Amino acid sequence: MSAVGGGGVNVFRCVRPLFNRGALSPSLPTLAAGCNRGRTVRTRSGAGKLVRNAEDKKTVICIEGNIASGKTTCLEYFSKTSNIEVFTEPVSKWRNVCGHNPLALMYQDPERWGITLQTYVQLTMLDRHLSSTSASVRMMERSIFSAKYIFVENLFRSGKMPAVDYAVLSEWFNWIITNISIPVDLIVYLQTSPQTCHERLKQRCREEEKVIPLEYLESIHQLYEDWLIKKTTVPLPAPILVIPADHDLQKMLHQYEKNRDRILAADRL
Ligand SMILES: Nc1ncnc2c1ncn2[C@@H]1O[C@H](COP(=O)(O)OP(=O)(O)O)[C@@H](O)[C@H]1O
Numbered sequence: 001m002s003a004v005g006g007g008g009v010n011v012f013r014c015v016r017p018l019f020n021r022g023a024l025s026p027s028l029p030t031l032a033a034g035c036n037r038g039r040t041v042r043t044r045s046g047a048g049k050l051v052r053n054a055e056d057k058k059t060v061i062c063i064e065g066n067i068a069s070g071k072t073t074c075l076e077y078f079s080k081t082s083n084i085e086v087f088t089e090p091v092s093k094w095r096n097v098c099g100h101n102p103l104a105l106m107y108q109d110p111e112r113w114g115i116t117l118q119t120y121v122q123l124t125m126l127d128r129h130l131s132s133t134s135a136s137v138r139m140m141e142r143s144i145f146s147a148k149y150i151f152v153e154n155l156f157r158s159g160k161m162p163a164v165d166y167a168v169l170s171e172w173f174n175w176i177i178t179n180i181s182i183p184v185d186l187i188v189y190l191q192t193s194p195q196t197c198h199e200r201l202k203q204r205c206r207e208e209e210k211v212i213p214l215e216y217l218e219s220i221h222q223l224y225e226d227w228l229i230k231k232t233t234v235p236l237p238a239p240i241l242v243i244p245a246d247h248d249l250q251k252m253l254h255q256y257e258k259n260r261d262r263i264l265a266a267d268r269l
């Protein structure tokens, strides 16, 4: 599918036949992707995951945070470092898939279009995780994990995603993380107040997001805090580095510089 390509040729090493399980099992573990670097994770059936030969050895850092918390700005800063390749969220694809704008549709009518957007987000984020890079460090904006644990969860919990849509997306997600190796070495959490994000969101002025109220950012914030700080929801796919991110731009750039070594040593954590 050309819309999600662009990351180079994906060469898999298949450590077991891909489709040998038969019907999708509802008993698949909710989160099998623990810190799985350097070894082949075994599924319940005793077979391994699909792994990418060289790519699985790269250091992977995911920058997480609320909408307009400053993730893209952070990535931009690190993009100037040699040996780091940054992968921004594929928002342009979410705004234009064959002339359709699922991001706008979701904000207009989440009950109808939430599943459409999140299915496409899941596909494009998986594509991001699997894309090739010649750099030794891959720095990504968000992850397939936050798409599910934050955005899908938020739609469902707020009553804006029907249970059947949530069930289908969850089965897709569980299949992916059970069968495909998605290594992450470090999650950098840009921790902001929802108010700060609301201000920055208004300043950024993305057309689709003009309808976002403060309460929406508060819900996303709560889910991030429960996942990454309180650790009360689902297991973490990697260690966490928290960077307070309410500060002005200059101070944030200073914070990134101060944390550079800790971030780039992610594979040794
Ligand atoms: N530390 C900061 N202080 C003030 N404005 C910021 C800061 N960091 C980013 N911005 C601005 O806030 C908006 C959102 O930032 P962005 O990096 O796009 O966030 P995200 O990628 O998390 O959605 C942009 O207009 C950006 O220029």
Ligand SMILES: O=c1ccn([C@H]2C[C@H](O)[C@@H](COP(=O)(O)O)O2)c(=O)[nH]1
Pocket: 065, 066, 067, 068, 069, 071, 089, 091, 103, 106, 117, 118, 121, 146, 147, 148, 151, 152, 209
């Ligand atoms: O799984 C997802 C991921 C993101 N979104 C929305 C939230 C924002 O409106 C845009 C991009 O987010 P940024 O934080 O500005 O990068 O996409 C979503 O609905 N579902």
